[in-house]
Amino acid sequence: MNKVEAMKQIKQEYPGLIIEDLRYLGTGFDSEAFLLNDAYVFKFPRHIRAAKNLYKEALVLREIKDQVPLKVPEICYVGKSEQPNQLKFIAQEKIEGVPLDAEILATLTDDRKEEMAKELAAFFKALHRIEWKTQVNNLEVNKNTKAAYEYEVIKEAAYPLLNESVKQEIDEVYDKLLKQEFHYNKCLIHNDFGASNVYYDPVSDKICGLIDFGDIALYDRDMEFVCLMYDYEEGFDQEFVGRILDYYGMDSKDIENKLAFTEFYNQLENVYLGKEFGMTDLFEDSVAEIKTGLKGFKENILLEDKTMYYL
Secondary structure, eight states: OOHHHHHHHHHHHOTTOOOSOEEEEEEOSSEEEEEETTTEEEEEESSHHHHHHHHHHHHHHHHHTTTSSSOOOOEEEEEEOSSTTOEEEEEEEOOOSEEOOHHHHHHSOHHHHHHHHHHHHHHHHHHHHOOOOSOOTTTBOOHHHHHHHHHHHHHHHHGGGSOHHHHHHHHHHHHHHHHOOOOOOEEEEOSSOOGGGEEEETTTTEEEEEOOOTTOEEEETHHHHHHHHTOGGGTOOHHHHHHHHHHHTOOTHHHHHHHHHHHHHHHHHHHHHHHHTTOHHHHHHHHHHTTTOOTTHIIIIISSOOGGGOO
16 A cells, blocks of 8 residues: 555545645554544555454444543544445544653653553553443454464465474364363453553653554453563563553453463464464464474473463
């Protein structure tokens, strides 16, 4: 998607919209983003699943914006699709401020960090308490269905490149996963939360808002906190995460098992993600990593079946 094509799609849907400036912002797994008139962030999907995620994101954000204590993006424009439950693009109001990275967090006083942790915990509490009753395609995630899909992608893409012993290990992981009866607290979650999602204004010393709700889902609440624990490189050190968990009322020990299993499962998930999103380097590197066997297979599968902690 280049700037000319983006402008063409916007004009087709909104011919009266005056475009004074359109600036490319970047590309992610799902979407390419442009900033229009320094006021609206336009997101264009890179694949069908992303188009479905945009539809889901727009619908959910419109519903929750008055039910959470921190600002979430206002949906201002949508590009309608001929396909059901999909959008050609969405445009959100630009959230002011800068990402709350490690450098900024380090400048804050201990008292301010405490207040900020309390604010973020309050947001999660409010989000997780929302009783979602509207049927939205692709919003609710079933763990067994998710695992089955990842397994099929891995078998089709990676099995021709792997020896029999490694394939047998992978088969055993998914045999246990697909037989697992999962029990967890299902609620509405951001599903990909990290420091880069928090926009902060250093002048007013306030959180301006939260962004990137493309992966929002009805899913295991603990995924929210595993994401936080994985986000050290993006700025949330574990001391700050611990404060958020304390204010939320979550004992970190409750999710340590899921975090540990996620670390084991990542070697398979990266194979899946590399293939699913066309990231050739990630796919090839991940296949190479498991060529001699799955690291942690004995501890997570043979000695003790830990698949109940799958996210």
